[in-house]
Amino acid sequence: MIIQQVLLLLLLWMCLPHSCYAEMLFRRTTDHQPKGFVARVSGSDGKALHRQKRGWMWNQFFLLEEYTGSDYQYVGKLHSDQDKGDGSLKYILSGDGAGTLFIIDEKTGDIHATRRIDREEKAFYTLRAQAINRRTLRPVEPESEFVIKIHDINDNEPTFPEEIYTASVPEMSVVGTSVVQVTATDADDPSYGNSARVIYSILQGQPYFSVEPETGIIRTALPNMNRENREQYQVVIQAKDMGGQMGGLSGTTTVNITLTDVNDNPPRFPQNTIHLRIPESSPVGTAIGSVKATDADTGKNAEMEYRIVDGDGTDMFDIVTQKDTQEGIITVRKPLDYETRRLYTLKVEAENTHVDPRFYYLGPFKDTTIVKISVEDVDEPPVFSRSSYLFEVHEDIEVGTIIGTVMARDPDSASSPIRFSLDRHTDLDRIFNIHSGNGSIYTSKPLDREISQWHNLSVIAAEINNPKDITRVSVYVRILDVNDNAPQFAVFYDTFVCENARAGQLIQTISAVDKDDPLGGQKFFFSLAAVNPNFTVQDNEDNTARILTRRNGFSRHEISTYFLPVVISDNDYPIQSSTGTLTIRVCTCDNRGNMQSCNAEALLLPAGLSTGALIAILLCIIILLVIVVLFAALKRQRKKEPLILSKEDIRDNIVSYNDEGGGEEDTQAFDIGTLRNPAAIEDKKLRRDIIPETLFIPRRTPSAPNNTDVRDFINQRLKEHDIDPSAPPYDSLATYAYEGNDSIAESLSSLESGTTEGDQNYEYLREWGPRFNKLAEMYGGGESDKDTS
Template sequence: MMRTHSFLTVLLWSSVFYVVHMTPSQKRTNKHSHSERMTGLSENDGKTLHRTKRGWMWNQFFLLEEYTGPDTQYVGKLHTDQDKGDGNLKYILTGDGAGSLFIIDENTGDIHAAKKLDREEKSLYVLRAKAIDRKTGRQVEPESEFIIKIHDINDNEPKFTKDMYTASIPEMSGVGTSVIQVTATDADDANYGNSAKVVYSILQGQPYFSVDPETGIIKTALPDMSRENREQYQVVIQAKDMGGQMGGLSGTTTVNITLTDVNDNPPRFPQSSYQFSSPESAPPGTPLGRIKANDPDVGENAEIEYSISNGDGSDMFDIITDKDTQEGIITVKKHLDFENKVLYTLRVEATNTHPDPRFLQLGPFKDTALVKISVEDIDEPPVFSRPWYLIEVDEDAKEGSIIGQVVAQDPDIAKNAIKYSVDRHTDLDRIFNIYSGNGSLFLSKPLDREETPWHNITVIATEINNPKQSSQIPVFIRILDINDHAPEFANYYETFVCENAKAGQLIQTVSAIDKDQPARGHKFFFELVPEFAVHPNFSVVDNKDNTAGIMTRRNGYSRSKTSTYLLPIIIFDNDYPIQSSTGTLTIRVCACDSRGNMQSCSAEALLLPAGLSTGALVAILLCIIILLVLVVLFTALKRQRKKEPLIISKDDVRDNIVTYNDEGGGEEDTQAFDIGTLRNPEAREESKMRRDVIPETIFQIRRTAPLWENIDVQDFIHRRLKENDLDPAAPPYDSLATYAYEGNDSIANSLSSLESLTTEGNQDYDYLSDWGPRFKKLADMYGGEDSDRD
C-alpha cells in the first residue's frame, strides 16, 4: 500500500544548494527519517511499502555582509507541500538571530535580514524552521535546521601586529642582511577571494633597506653602511590586501632601525708630540699630565689601552689608563734626580682593547705619540742610606754603649752638613740617644727585654744650613734575650694527699714557666731541696718534658699529726748562666673514700660529733657570728659614751709644768699636750696616738725639790716613768711630761701654792722630804738645765 508524506521545502534566492552539516544526533535522526521515507517501511506493519522517491534537501543560505540597500535584504523562503494557500499553516523560525536579525513572514515563509550583518563579527547562523497547523496546533512537518552563511566582502584593511617596530643591525653589514620581519593580518575571509591576501612594500627607507613582499622581512639594500656617518633610520612599510591590486585596502607601520657599532676605527692622537715637566722631588705615582687618542667608535670598541713602547724614560715613568675618560695619565715611576738627568723622551702607544678581526687587515689599530718630560731642580731634604734600619742589642748592654748608626746625606750638589736627632714622641722614656754629628745611637738607660722586647723609634736628619729640609727614618730596635730570670711554677699549686694513700702514688703534676726566651727553647729540671730529701714524705719525679710528678713515699698520712706539708722544689733552666728558684707546694692531708675521692681536709672535723649534720654545723656557726657582732656593737657604743671631766667649771685650776729648751715659742709649745688629762686621769689610761713628734735626742730634766710623799703617787709615777722609758715615741725634747694626779686621800689635800696663801702658816710640807731624791733623778733624766722654768 502506497503512503504519501509531505515535505518542507526551502526555496532559496540563490541557485546553489549545499548539504547542511548536522550534529551526529541530528544526522542519526534525519538519517532514520530519510530512510523511512525512502523505503516506506513502517513499524506497524512488517511489509515493505514502495512510493515514489522525493528528495529531502537540507539547504544553506548565503547572505552578503554589510548590505546597505534601501530595503531589507531578502534571505529565502520556507514552504511545505501541505500548504494549500488557504492560510491554515503558520511558519515559525527559531535559532541564532531569529526575530531580531532574521524575520519570517509566518503566512508566506519569506525570510528577511532586518539588520546589516558583519562577517568578522559572526560568519555563521544556525536556524530551525517548522510549519504548524493553526487549527490543531500540530506540526505538519518535523522541525528542520538550516544555516545562513555570511558572504565576505573586502571591508577590513590589513593591520600590523605593532604600530612601531624597533630593530638594530651592526654597521658595515652586507647587502641582503635580515633586519626584522613585520607581520600584518586581514580580518576578511582568506578562503573567499583575495580580500585577505596581503602584499608588503616599502614606502620610506630606500635605498638603504628593502622588504620582501610576501614575508615582510626587511633587509639591507646598501653595502658598508657606517654608524659614524648615520646611526638612525626610519623605515615605513605598507601592507595591502587584494594581492596589492587596485581597490585593495592597506595599512602601514614604522620601523626604527639603529646601526650598532663595530670596531672599524683605530684610535688616533690629535697631535704628534706632548711636553710635560716634573720636580725632582715628585714621589713615585705622582701624575704629570694626560694625553688622549680619539676613537669614533663607542662602548667597548672605543676602549683604549696606553703603554710606553720605547724611550730613555721608560724605566723612570709610567702611563696608566683612565677607564672613565679613556685618557692616558703619565706618572712618575722612580725617584727623579735633577743632578743625574734633566730631560726624558717617551714613545706612547694607544691600542684598542677589543679589536675586530674583520678590520685588522685594513691596518694596525693603534697610534703613537712622542712625550718629552723635563726635570726641575729643587732643594731636597736629606736622604737616608736605607728605607728603614734594624738594630739588635743584648738586654744587658751597658749605658752609654753604641748600638748602631744611621747615615743620611744631602742629595743636592751643595752637599750641606747634616745633624741627627731622635724624635722624642717615639722614645718617651728617653732610653736611646744619638750623636748629632755622625748618627751613632747609644743607650741612655738599661734595657729589659721581658718588659719591652721591641723599641720603634724615629731618627730625624736635618740640614744645618736649612733646618726646613729634614727627613726621618724608622729604626726598629730588637732586644736580644739573656738568661736573667729564674724559672718558676706556672701556677700556684695546692694539692692534697689521702690519709689512706699508698707509697708511689702520683698526687700532683707541676710545670714551670720562664720569662726568658732561650734560642733552643725552655728545658726545666725539678728536684727537692736537699734538706727535705733526707727523710722525705714525698718525692719529685722529673718527667723530662718540663713537668714533674709529686709522688708519695710512704703508706698512710695522719691529719691529727700533720694536717699540711710544705714541699719546697728547686727548678733549674738549661741556659747560661743557669738560673734556679725554689717553689713551695702546699699539700693538705685529707680523708678520702676507697676510690681516692676527697671527703674532708679539716683537722677540726675529727673532733666533731658524728651525729651532727652539715645543716646543724652551719646553724651553730651563724649563732656564733651573730653573738660576735652584738659584742662588737656593744663595745663600740660603750666607747662612744662621753667621759665626764673631773672639773667642769673654769675655776678648776691644776698645775701644768712645762719646760722649754729654747727662748720663745710661748704658748705654742703647749699645743702638744692634752689638757684633758689633768681633769680626768682615767682617760690617760686609754691607748691614744701621741700628737707630739719623736725627739731625735733625749734631754734630762733638772732636779727639782721633793713635793710630796704618798705611796699611791709613788706607784703612779713609777708606772708613768716606765711608760715613758718604753715608749718609742718619746716626748718632745723641750717639754716635761706631766701627770697631774695627786693620789688617793692625800693628807695635803692640794699641791697648789695658791691655797697655802690662805692658811695660817701651820701647813706641814715635810711629807715631801723623802721624795726629793726621786724627783731629782727624774729631773736629771728629762729636765736638763731648763728645769727651773715653770
C-alpha cells in the same frame, strides 16, 4: 556606501540570466534533499521558477553583508509541495537569529533579513524550517535545517598589531640583511576573492631599506651603512588588500631602525706628543698624568688597553688602564733623581681589546703617541748612608765613649751642611748624646745591661740652610754583657733539720742565679765559708748543691737555729762571688721525716700547716678581737638623744627617766598642747607602739576653760588616766606651758627660796607632791623618778 552598492550590482550582473542562476542553485542543492520543501527563485519575468519534484529543498541561502537598502533584504523562499495556496499551511522559522535577525512570512515562506549583517561578526547562520497545518497545528513536513551564508565584501582594511615597531641591525651590514618582519591582518574572508590578500610596500625609508611585498620582511638596501654617520632611521610600511590593486584598502605602520655598533674604528690619540712634569721627590706609585685615545665606536668596541712599548724610561714608569674612563694613568715605578736624569721619553700604545675579524681590512686597531716626562728639582732632605744603624758596646765603658757614627749628605747640587740631633722621645733618660757636626754618638751616663739590654734611638738630620727639611734614621744600640754581678740564691730557702737526723742526711738542695749572661752560659760553684761541724755542702756540678748533715741528732732545746754561710762563685772573668746564709731550724719530726714542730715549746701544728699560714690565722684572730673591743667601747659611749629640743618649752616640771621606754611613739602618750591652749580640743589617739587587749572607744576630753585653775585640769587628766588601762607607764617628757589663773604657792623659784627676806610657802608642794608622783608613775617613771618631783 557607494562601493558596497557597486559591488552588489556587480554581483547581480554576474548572476544574469536569471534562469541560469536558478538552475545553478538547483544543481547545488538537489543533493541532500529532505522530503517536502522546494526552493523557489523569481525569474526576470516575475514568474516563479521551481522544480516539480516532491521532497526537494534548497538547503543553503546566500546573503550579501553590509546591505544598505531601505527595505528588508530578501533572503529566499521556503515552499512545501503540500501548500495549495489556500493559506492552510503555516511556515515556522527557528534557530540562529530567527524572529529577530531573520523573519519569515507564515503564509508565503519568504525569508527576509531585518538589519545589515557583518560577516566578520558571524559568517553563517543555521536555521530550521517547518510547515504545519494551521487548523490542526500538526506538521505536514518534517523539520528541515538550512544555512544562510554571508557573502563577504571588502569592507576591512589591513591592520598592523603595532603602530610603531623598533628594530636594529648592525652597521656595515651587506645588502639584503634582514632587519625585521611586519605582518598585517585583514578581517575579510581570505577564501572569497582578494579582499584579504595583503601586499606590502615601503612609503618612507628608501633607498636605505626595502620590504618584500608578500612577506613584509624589511631588508637593508644600501651597503656599508655607517653608524658614526647616521644611527637612527624611520621606515613607513604600507599594507594594501585586493592584492595591491586599485580600490583596495590599506594600513600603515612605522618601524624605527637603529644601526648597532661594530668595531670598525681604531683608537686615535688627539696629539702626537704629550708633555708631563713631576717633582723628583715623588714617591713610588705617584700618578704623573694620564693619556687618552678616542674611539668612534661605543661600548666594548671602544674599550682599549694602554702599554709602554718603547722609550728610555720603560724601567722608571708604569701605565695602568682605567676601565671606567678608558684612560692610561702613568705612575712612578722607581725613585727619581733630578741630579741623575732630568728628561724621560716614552712611547705609549693604545689598542682595542675586542677586535672584529671581519674588519681587519680596515687596518690595525691601535695607535701610538710620544710622552715626554720632565723631572723637576726640589730641595730634598738629607740622605743617610744607611737605612738603619746597629752599634754594639760593652756595659762597662766609660761615660763619654763614642759608640758609633751616623753619616748623612745633602743630595741637592747645593750640598748644604748637615746638623745632627737625637730625638729625646727615644732617649728619655738621656743616656746618649750626639755630636751635631759629625754625627758621633757617645754615652752621657753609665750603661747597665741588666737594666736595659737594647736602646732604640732616632737620629735627626737637618740642613742648616733649611732646618725644617729633616730626615730620621733608626739607631739600635745593643749593650754587651760584662761579668759585674755575683751569683745569689735562686730563692729564699726555709730549711729545717730533724732532731733525729743522721749524719749524711740531705736536708736542702740549693741553686743560684746571676744577672749576667755570659756567652758560654752560667757555671756556679758552691762551698762553705768555713768548716762547719754540723753541716756540709756537696756541689752537684750542675749549678745546684746539696746541704748534708755531718752528725747524728740535734736538739731544739739546746740550739733551735743554725746559720750556714755558703759561698757561690761564677766562672766568668772577672770571677764574681757572694756569700749566702742558710737559716736551718731544728724541728721535731715523725718517723718518716715529716716536720711536726720547730718551736722550743711543744706546740703541735696541724699536719701540712705551714708557719706562714699559722701566722696569718693569728693575725686574723687579733684583728677580730680589736674590732669587737672597739665596737663595745663605741656602744658604751653612745649618748641618748636629749628629750628636750628647746629650753623654752620647759615651764613647770621636768620628769626624767633613765630607761629608754617606748621610743618615738611615746610622744602620743601625752599631748602638751592642751596645757598650752586649754581651749583646744583634741581627739584621744590610740597608742601605736602596743596592741591593747581591749580596744576602747576614743573619747574627747574637754579642755579647761580659760578661767579654770590648772589644778582642776590636772585632776581631770589624772582621773582619766587612772581609769584608762590602755596607757602604759612609758617614759615621757610632760611639758606644761599653761600656768592657770593663779598659783597658791605663788613662785617656786629656787632663787627666791634662797633669800632670807621672802617667806616661801611649801604647803603647795606638800599637797601636790603626791599627785605629781602619781602623774610620773602613769607616764613610765620608776621609784627613782619620784625624787625629781
